[in-house]
Amino acid sequence: MKLSLLLLAGMLASAPCVTAQRPDYTIDAAPVSAPVADPAIARAIATIDAARIHGTIETLVGFGTRNTASVNDTTLPAGKGAQAAADWIFDEFTRISTACGNCLEIKRDIFIQEPDSGPRSRIVKPTQLTNIYAILRGTDPILEKHIVLVTGHYDSINSNAFKNWADTSGDAPGANDDASGVAVSLECARALSKLRFPATIIFVAVPGEEQGLFGSAHLAKLMKDEGWQGENGKLDAVLNNDIVGGNTTPGDTLQLKDRVRVFSEGVPVAATPEQARRIRAIGGESDSPSRELARAIVDAARAYLPASGEDTFAPFLVARPDRYLRGGDHSSFNQQGFAAVRFTEWREDYNHQHQSVLLNETPIKGDLLQFVDTNYVARVARLNAATLATLASSPGAPAKVTLDTQKLENGTTLKIDPAPGTVDHYELLWRETTSFYWQFAQRVPVTAATEPGPITFTVPISKDNVIFGVRAVDAAGHRSLVVVP
Numbered sequence: 351m352k353l354s355l356l357l358l359a360g361m362l363a364s365a366p367c368v369t370a371q372r373p374d375y376t377i378d379a380a381p382v383s384a385p386v387a388d389p390a391i392a393r394a395i396a397t398i399d400a401a402r403i404h405g406t407i408e409t410l411v412g413f414g415t416r417n418t419a420s421v422n423d424t425t426l427p428a429g430k431g432a433q434a435a436a437d438w439i440f441d442e443f444t445r446i447s448t449a450c451g452n453c454l455e456i457k458r459d460i461f462i463q464e465p466d467s468g469p470r471s472r473i474v475k476p477t478q479l480t481n482i483y484a485i486l487r488g489t490d491p492i493l494e495k496h497i498v499l500v501t502g503h504y505d506s507i508n509s510n511a512f513k514n515w516a517d518t519s520g521d522a523p524g525a526n527d528d529a530s531g532v533a534v535s536l537e538c539a540r541a542l543s544k545l546r547f548p549a550t551i552i553f554v555a556v557p558g559e560e561q562g563l564f565g566s567a568h569l570a571k572l573m574k575d576e577g578w579q580g581e582n583g584k585l586d587a588v589l590n591n592d593i594v595g596g597n598t599t600p601g602d603t604l605q606l607k608d609r610v611r612v613f614s615e616g617v618p619v620a621a622t623p624e625q626a627r628r629i630r631a632i633g634g635e636s637d638s639p640s641r642e643l644a645r646a647i648v649d650a651a652r653a654y655l656p657a658s659g660e661d662t663f664a665p666f667l668v669a670r671p672d673r674y675l676r677g678g679d680h681s682s683f684n685q686q687g688f689a690a691v692r693f694t695e696w697r698e699d700y701n702h703q704h705q706s707v708l709l710n711e712t713p714i715k716g717d718l719l720q721f722v723d724t725n726y727v728a729r730v731a732r733l734n735a736a737t738l739a740t741l742a743s744s745p746g747a748p749a750k751v752t753l754d755t756q757k758l759e760n761g762t763t764l765k766i767d768p769a770p771g772t773v774d775h776y777e778l779l780w781r782e783t784t785s786f787y788w789q790f791a792q793r794v795p796v797t798a799a800t801e802p803g804p805i806t807f808t809v810p811i812s813k814d815n816v817i818f819g820v821r822a823v824d825a826a827g828h829r830s831l832v833v834v835p
Contacts, residue, residue: 386827502531526595566679588690596726745771
């Protein structure tokens with residue numbers, strides 16, 4: 351036994367030393383670089399003001415109730431209810447437009463929502479709903495058809511309604527849910543209307559969310575029917591802000607004010623069975639357009655928000671469409687095939703959502719302004735504005751990226767169909783299949799040509815081992831959304 355152990359030891363000592371090899375996808379690979387901040391965008395988002403956000407939420411709370419059904423209530427005092435709130439939001443967008451030389455087109459999308467059927471119907475008789483939105487048109491004749499959109503819902507509800515959906519009596523302040531989201535839309539409009547962008551930005555406030563996402567569903571279908579996925583335009587990104595007030599319940603030590611959750615769908619709900627099959631076959635469950643939008647929000651935060659100190663703020667990505675048992679207006683856009691995500695505070699207090707106001711109870715019930723942190727809302731608004739401005743300044747995403755799978759090879763051949771705007775270069779990105787974030791990047795130059803055409807190139811990296819993506823970058827460093835082959 352002793353001899354055998356000595357022989358084994360000798361064999362191990364004389365064996366050649368095996369050096370750890372680097373995977374092909376790390377050789378000469380540069381890590382993904384931090385985005386470049388645009389000074390003009392940085393100055394614009396710095397004007398977002400917590401005090402003004404406080405005033406916006408206070409005004410919306412002052413309408414008493416913003417229950418969608420209140421538009422049918424003839425007993426409400428003048429200046430109260432959802433319609434009065436809609437008129438005020440329209441006027442507020444108009445004031446913003448006046449300050450920027452009428453740079454915004456203010457529109458009302460008015461429609462009649464018919465009663466929904468079933469024992470749990472939330473719309474009990476025909477109800478007029480009004481979406482309010484303001485358009486900041488792009489300056490580039492091609493890129494102006496590319497649109498990024500921010501929204502929040504202006505309707506509110508209290509617990510009375512769950513007993514009788516036609517009952518609009520009693521206050522429904524809706525300070526956090528969702529006056530906070532409307533404040534984000536309005537404040538983004540104020541900040542970004544100071545600038546002009548190649549692409550178009552739309553600032554939105556919708557009703558009917560609490561009854562079944564009716565306002566956003568109507569607007570998303572309208573955009574789909576009008577061809578905003580084709581020649582008439584392309585809705586590239588939707589940012590939905592719902593419950594972004596940074597709830598401030600006294601004694602809650604688990605609320606985090608340095609982050610906001612961003613929810614995004616994986617396999618698109620609008621995917622056909624064949625598209626879903628293909629997504630699963632290549633392991634692309636985490637590379638939907640909505641998931642790439644979420645990653646772009648992280649990029650915007652890296653460029654424009656503090657990463658250290660008291661004002662540290664960043665998105666916290668959640669890889670699911672929404673919270674359990676809940677829904678939001680971004681899903682209306684997902685259902686029509688658009689990329690859309692939801693922003694929501696870290697920790698919700700359900701005593702301050704969908705509750706009738708009861709000041710004498712312990713804890714206090716009601717969605718009241720006293721439980722909203724407007725400094726937190728301002729940070730969420732800056733993140734939204736930075737994302738909108740970055741995407742609206744970019745040359746647009748590549749029209750299409752194709753990966754050649756027609757032959758067995760250890761390298762990978764890709765083809766990029768050009769982005770619509772003026773591109774300085776493309777970035778080829780890749781990551782390990784188990785990594786959520788892009789890890790490596792390679793610059794892909796734009797070949798000089800009279801008529802820009804597809805760019806085809808090969809990299810010595812096996813497509814079996816990584817996930818690839820491509821984005822367009824302009825001369826100032828503005829990055830588009832990533833397109834996955």
